[in-house]
Amino acid sequence: MNLMQIHNLTVQFGGLRAVNDLSLDVRRGELLCLLGPNGAGKSTTLDLICGKTRATSGQIVFEGQDITWLKEYKRARCGIGRKFQVPSVFRELTVLENIELARSRNPGILDSLRVFRTPIRGRVREVLQIVGLIDMVDTRAGNLSHGQTQWLEIAMLLAQDSKLILMDEPTAGMTIQETLQTAAIFNSLKGDHTIIVVEHDMQFVRQVAERVIVMNQGSLLAEGTIAGIEADPRVKAVYLGH
């Protein structure tokens, strides 16, 4: 059963087609890895799905609804969450406030006017424990280390509890230990959540990926299991780094 279908998606930046006639099915509950050399259009593909960038042509269908022209916040309400390549948390807010903000099941003003505190229990507690920030709830996010900032953003996405989670290079800047931990979190999310991860760390990809898609120059180059992809000569040709 497909959660999302992308049909012939294209976006043009001036003379450059950052994403070129991309078609893709995303199955419910799977973890899909997006690989490709720098500039292949991976981040742009995620931008198109979450609404940061508008498509030039093509269509994105999420749970049967055409979301190609929907505003960002409406896509988020449909159940699409995004982690950015450059960690983007709210530096002026505390760790707990960041989590409360992300916990946005009722994003209307009238609902928000009635919320005055964030009790540290239930899912909030769980999420904070998973990422190891439970003892730092009152710390300003701007005072966190780079690794902790990555964790906080992951925690925010867990708190947001989206059906589809888009992760752009979540392990960048993490130690091997932290990367393993992230892999464990992702594996526990599979099934309930659908995840698309852009990642360079092949060690990590081997740990989590069920299905891998390789992009090159905005187009889909290859698709398959990690073993199949690694053996594919076309992939080797464009993607020598690994």
Add this chain to the structure above:
Amino acid sequence: MNRNNRADYLGHIVFILAILLGVPALLGFDGFELNTFARYLSLAIVASALALSWGTAGILNLGQAATFGIGAYVMAMHLKLVASAGNPDGLPDFMGWNNVTSLPWFWLPFQSLTVTLILGLALPALLAWAMGIFMFRARITGVFVAIITLAFLVALQLWFIEEQRFTGGQNGLTGLAPLDLFGWSVDTYSLGFYYLVAGCLIAALVIGSLIVRSKVGLVLRAIREDSQRVRYFGYDVARYETFVFSTSAAIAGWAGMLYALVLEFASPTYIGVAFSLAIVIWVAVGGRESLVGAAVGAILVNLAEGRLSDMFVESWLLILGVMFILFVLFLPRGLYGLLRQGFGRIARLREGQGPKDARAQESAQ
């Protein structure tokens, strides 16, 4: 709750006690002095209204005087009609001088006090709502909001001066009747009136604080930092911005109504650029992150103006400008930021952290 909130809480109580007990006692319950201070308190309301949108959401409304002025005119129109009750047709004197023969339809609602009080809040709020939809849907932010609101202010003031037949033009609305507040004939030089204004200020601060401390305040602070990121969590940013912008306008209108009562006239200078910029300066001095801080800023600057402008008649505006520049350069978070820093330092020293450590944390903030 962390310690900063506790310090805030303490500060609020001190402020409320000072206004309710300290100030009247210090002024010796003198009617004239109380009236002057009531004027400062009504200005404190409009300052905290600006802090609500600027400090919380980062929306710098340089046209705050517009909504303030509308509130003032709304109240003055009611009092003018009451004062003109004996005239033929109940027509205000200045209309007669301008060859207006019957009361224009848009003056009619102001015959009722209840309608006047509602419109004093609703007109500024509706106007801000319309502007907010236009600006925030188009994702206009930062300095462009400041320019648009300033341009609107200038246009509105010109219109009020131009339409002399209906607004009293350059003279404004003078010769007003005293307010009859549901049977209470309001003497603006009385302790009762002082408490009316003080009560309004406290009520406005409570309403504002509830918004700031609720999740709406959290979303607004997040919008101030990175509005785009907020959208990916499903919040309709334009709606939140419009909400705080019009709430702020309603509170400014409320302040304007009180101001017209205190001064017993409404003048187009209330809708002026100089006045609007002065509000920004008060808020910058007090600290835009805190509604009470902004209110204190308004009171202190106006107190200083009352005491010093006699001595420096020519140079008061210059002094005000220099003060603003000094605050922006050396105390960007205003007096509130200074106090908060002090509290933080004391609290950390008590916890036994070395001063070096405390300084490192502060500079990181």
